[in-house]
Every structure is written in structure tokens, then in C-alpha cells.
Amino acid sequence: MDAAGKPGGFFITFEGPEGGGKSTQIHRLAAALAEEGYVVWTTREPGGTRLGEMIRPLLLGPQQTRLSPWTEALLFTAARAELVDEVIRPRLQRGEVVLCDRFSDSTLAYQGYGRGLDLKTLQRLQAEATGHLTPDRTLLLNLPVEAGLARIPRNAQDRLDRETIAFHQRVHAGYEQMAAQDPQRWREVDASADPDQVARRILEEALAALRQAGVHPAQRRSA
Numbered sequence: 001m002d003a004a005g006k007p008g009g010f011f012i013t014f015e016g017p018e019g020g021g022k023s024t025q026i027h028r029l030a031a032a033l034a035e036e037g038y039v040v041w042t043t044r045e046p047g048g049t050r051l052g053e054m055i056r057p058l059l060l061g062p063q064q065t066r067l068s069p070w071t072e073a074l075l076f077t078a079a080r081a082e083l084v085d086e087v088i089r090p091r092l093q094r095g096e097v098v099l100c101d102r103f104s105d106s107t108l109a110y111q112g113y114g115r116g117l118d119l120k121t122l123q124r125l126q127a128e129a130t131g132h133l134t135p136d137r138t139l140l141l142n143l144p145v146e147a148g149l150a151r152i153p154r155n156a157q158d159r160l161d162r163e164t165i166a167f168h169q170r171v172h173a174g175y176e177q178m179a180a181q182d183p184q185r186w187r188e189v190d191a192s193a194d195p196d197q198v199a200r201r202i203l204e205e206a207l208a209a210l211r212q213a214g215v216h217p218a219q220r221r222s223a
Contacts (some may be wrong), residue, residue, distance in 0.1 A: 008208070009092030010215045012135060013102065020141035021141060025195075041098050043101070072114050073107055078109050088133065139205060140175055140176075144172075145172050158209075
């Protein structure tokens with residue numbers, strides 16, 4: 001059993017600044033991998049469980065009043081701990097490919113680099129909350145901050161979307177620094193490109209990672 005606590009499964013996370021198209025692209029990848037014969041499960045943060053979906057509006061609802069940085073970090077982490085225990089780890093143990101829209105790196109980017117909380121403390125917290133679960137591959141859907149925020153209509157913006165440009169710039173820089181520090185896990189994708197091009201690049205990266213890890217489709221579709 002590896003560091004992710006799973007035999008045979010594969011864990012891919014989608015990260016990046018706002019407006020990168022993570023939600024759309026994760027479902028496109030799930031459909032493409034299913035066509036290849038993989039058993040795929042998609043989930044999101046915060047959410048993916050009953051508790052996580054209850055926590056989500058507290059963190060992202062546009063009407064939510066200010067939260068302290070540590071309250072924010074702990075709520076995200078609580079939702080994540082439940083998601084790992086209830087959904088992600090059991091599916092990985094069954095050999096499935098799990099795709100998650102954000103994971104622990106988001107807390108490091110937003111509450112660490114963005115809010116200024118101590119990174120080492122946040123890293124220890126994430127390790128304990130997830131049982132040291134680490135993604136096998138993390139796709140950084142990257143684009144300039146201003147371009148990403150411009151894609152989100154005002155009436156669709158959540159509490160974090162409405163933070164200052166300076167905050168989002170710190171988050172963006174944090175993502176780039178984390179990716180540079182762990183190039184074996186991270187792959188950067190230009191999210192400013194045409195969505196079809198982005199989807200093709202993501203599929204190429206995912207298939208290459210699965211093949212490198214020796215994770216094979218559960219079944220091949222007949223021609």
C-alpha cells in the first residue's frame with residue numbers, strides 16, 4: 001500500500017486560480033477516461049459528502065460574513081477529512097480513478113500564501129486530516145488572475161472570488177511556487193487556451209500518468 005493508502009487506484013486533483021475552468025474540465029476528463037474503460041469518480045471541495053455540502057455555503061456563500069483565516073482553514077480541512085474518509089480513500093482502495101476539484105493544495109494556496117497562515121502548520125494539519133493522502137497527479141490550470149476573474153459574472157462570484165486582486169495574486173504565486181517545488185506531481189496546463197485544447201492536454205497528461213503508474217482500464221470498449 002502506497003503513501004495514498006490505496007492499491008491500484010489513482011488520485012488526480014485539479015488546482016489553480018479562479019476562472020480556470022476546473023469544474024468543466026474535470027467532467028470532460030471523467031467522460032474521456034470512462035470511454036477508455038477506466039472506472040472514474042469525480043468529487044469537489046468543499047463538498048462531496050453531506051457534511052461537506054453543509055459546510056460549503058458557510059465558506060463560499062456570497063452572503064457570508066467575514067471569517068477569520070484560521071476558521072476558514074479549519075472548515076475547509078474538516079470538509080476534506082470527511083471527504084477522504086467517506087469517499088476518496090474507499091474508492092481508491094477499490095482501484096478507481098478519483099478526480100477531485102481542489103484538495104489540500106488549495107488550503108496552502110488560499111489560506112497559506114493568500115491569508116498568510118503558517119505553511120508548515122497548515123501542511124501538518126492537512127497530513128493529519130487526510131491520513132497523509134497525497135495526489136498522484138495534480139493539474140494546475142493556470143491563467144492570469146485578471147483574466148480568470150473576468151470570466152466569472154458578478155452574480156456568480158462566491159466569497160473568495162470577491163477578494164482583492166492582491167489576495168488572488170498571492171494565491172496565484174503560491175500555486176506556481178508549489179508546482180515548481182514538486183515537478184514530479186504537478187503538471188501545468190494553460191487554461192487561457194481554447195477549452196477543447198485544454199481538454200486534450202489534460203487527457204494526454206492523465207493518460208500518461210496512468211500508464212506510467214501501471215494503472216490499466218478495468219475494461220476496454222469493443223470497437
